[in-house]
Amino acid sequence: MDAQLRELLGFLRDKNPQVRQISLEHLLPHTVKDAPHRNIFLTGLKTSGLLPQAKDADVIRDLKLLCRDQLAIAHDAFKALINLTDTQVVANSVSDDQFLNFLVSYLINPDATLADLAAMLLSNLSVAAPVCASLCTLKVNVIVSPKVKNGFYTTNSRSGSCAAPVPYPEGHSSDELALPLMLDAFVQGASVDQIEDLSKRPRKASLHFLASVFANIASTNPGRTFFLTPRTPNFMKPDAAAEYPLAKIVSFTEHKDTIRRGGTASIIKNCAFNAASHRVMLTPESETVALPPSKVAAPGIDVLPYLLLPLAGPEEFDLDDQEKLLEPLQLLPPDKKREIDEVIRLTHVETLLLLCHTRWGRDYQREHGVYEIIRAAHENETVDKISEHIERLVNLIQRGEPKSAQIEEVEELTDSTEKLSTVEAPAEDSDDEDCRIEEI
Incomplete structure (x- = not known):
């Protein structure tokens, strides 16, 4: 069986698209974790990439190319790579700059x-820190044109x-930072479902998994x-008022999709x-605030x-407690439900703990009804x-x-040591395979 499957690998490069599709259909089930013949995709790989003259390792290169193929073929190629990149050795081979640029350009495109x-x-x-570093500086080529969706096309x-759009846009071409465009696509995808x-959908994908990327x-x-x-907010409108990118997505903590909610909770916690x-982070939108040492102010998050x-x-609160609550938390409907995912609930509580790191943060939470909300949450919590x-x-x-003030300064250091030991910090150099998506 192993030898027969290896023979199929060569057909991934066949000129006939039907042959490519059939061979990939037969290979796809063997890409999932613990598949007995999964090793045929891993032969010739090492942590630094593909071994020279290792033909079997060409399958990863072929799968990356097939992601650009016809719809059915590209669908299976994407799924195969998703399954295989649960291991770091494959992820390293897939994370080259050229393929990352294609992935990002592709998911930004609403079509x-x-x-x-x-x-x-x-x-x-x-999941790998080097990829995050690449994404933070990645630029994608765009053509600005009013005739395409969102006003630009990622080439x-x-x-x-x-x-490609027909007719092909003839506007000005430029390289733009990818992260803001990804963020806009993520926001736009929130309502697609x-x-x-x-x-009438603004784009063909909801992009909920970008929450995990962010x-x-x-x-x-x-x-x-x-x-x-x-x-x-938009590279095509450089004179528009500035805003904090985090402010665009904080509302997704109440989104219907668990992946989007959980990812958003983790983004806020990491920030x-x-x-x-x-x-x-705590200042209301009605006030502008700058993050030192920068002097550029924008509405609070x-x-x-x-x-x-x-x-x-x-829960209903008495009048005194009700007045302490922020406006969105006052007079909640009788059918209001708490977050059902315990991991997300824990993440929110951990974020509140982190926001207690400064005296100002603690005072702000005291003055805006945090105790009243978490007291009721504690009474209903079932997870120790x-x-x-x-x-x-x-x-x-x-x-x-x-x-x-002197005592406060010492206490801040003590508090941060005690408190942060109870809150899991983001690991920048972690390549935790448990964070990866498997078997789709």
């Missing part, structure tokens, strides 16, 4: 039929499953810098590891209501680990503060 699969593959690849997205009429990126210092640095950003809403239930984290949060919020 990319398989953009969700591209996002899943990128989610696997971005490297052209493939069998994403045809709710639009039943396919012709969470991985936000676990690195350059990634946090991107989300916490004001920039104009909260930057203690200097806490004032920016106002993250607190989006952390508390998933933890809030239908989450309850323990809530109790630590209550201790930080409800205890008295020192009067001396």
Whole structure:
């Protein structure tokens, strides 16, 4: 059987698309984890990439090329790579700059039929810190034209499953930073699933898995810098008012899709590891604030209501407590439900703990009803680990503060050591294979 499957590998390069499709269909089931003949895809690979003159390893190169093929072939090629990149050795071979540029250009394009699969593959690849670093600086070539969707076309997205516009745009071509374009595509994809009429959808993919990509990126210092640095919302409108990129996505903590909610929660948590950003993260949108040493001010991110809403239930509060709550948390409907995913609930509580790192952050939470919400959440919590984290949060919020600034400074250092030991920090150099998507 192993020899027969190896013979099929050569047909992935056949000139006849039907032959390529049939061979890939037969090979795809063997790409899943623990498949008995999966080793045929791994022969000749090493951590630095493909071994010279190792023909069997050419299958990874072939699969990358097939991602640009006709729809059915590209679909199976994407799925095969998603399955295979649960191992770092394959992920290293797939993460070259040229293929990353294609993946990103492809998923940005609103007409990319398989953009969700591209996002899943990128989610696997971005587990590695070097890929996150590449994504933070990656630029994609675009042609600005009012005749195409969103006003620009990513030239490297052209493939069998994403045809070029007709007529081909003749506008100005430039290389633009990819992350802001990915973020806009992610925001645009949030409502795609709710639009039943396919012709009215702004893009063909929901891109929920980009939340995992952004969470991985936000676990690195350059990634946090991107989300916490004001920039104009659109490269085609350089004079528009600046905003923090993180502010675009915080509302997704209440999205229907679990992947999007969980990824967004992790993005916020990872950004909260930057203690200097806490004032920016907590400040309401109605106020402008800058993140030192930068002097560029933008509307606050106002993250607190989006952390508390998933933890809030239908409880009624007395008038005094009600007045402390932020407006979005007042008079919640009787059918309001808490976040059902315990991992996401824990992530939100951990973020609130991180936002207690400064005196200003603790005071802000005290003044805006955090205790009232988490007290009710604690009464209804069934997971011991989450309850323990809530109790630590209550201790930080409800205890008295020192009067001396000098004592406060020492306490901050002590608190951060004690508190951060209970909150898992993002590992920038981690290539955790458990974070990867398997078997689709």
